[in-house]
Amino acid sequence: MMTNTLFNGKEQIFKDVIRLAENWKNAYHLSGFEGGSMEEIRAFHATPVGQKIDSLHTFLENYMKTLNFDDVKMLQTVMYLGGIRIMINHYYPKIFIMTI
Template sequence: MVKDVESRIEIFRDIIKLAEKRRKFVENDQEYTKEDVALDNYMDNLDFEDVKVLQTVMYLGRDREYNKDLSPSEIYKEERRYFDTNGWVNKKVEANQMLEKTPLDQYLVNGLKILKVNWEK
């Protein structure tokens, strides 16, 4: 449910900020080790359910394949059901699925827009 997302809005804000910083370094061919470590450390401190919620929103925002006739809550449920059905490996593997994506911040922002979740302060 979108409540799963809304209850983690601070996590989304933090991840988006860290991922955006990293992406800008990558796009400018600059060293981004410090930013990568900060994002990795932040992700390490999340619990597995947080990672699952983030990943669900990330893929929704990346692929943008969803039924536009559904409510935001139904869109999230459908996307999450897909991942729950296909199985999750473990927190580290799932977190790495996100960390390897340079436009992670953009995917998350797109996913939040699809779900009509206002994440900006």
């Protein structure tokens, strides 16, 4: 029997990246900031909430920098494939259902 060993031992990487990205995304959404001019963006990032969001982004970036090339490529591939599935489900749900 042939098994796929591509993800063996990689589960924690997925969990860590998802957790760090969700923390960053949730903090941003909870802030209520919806963007604006460059001055407004700079002013927001200077606030305690903006600084917290920036630190969460830095945590994610620093974690990603600890990964080796193969792990990053694995994450990119899975994210790319997930993006395709989301796009298909959103824009072409009838076509997707017919192909299952």
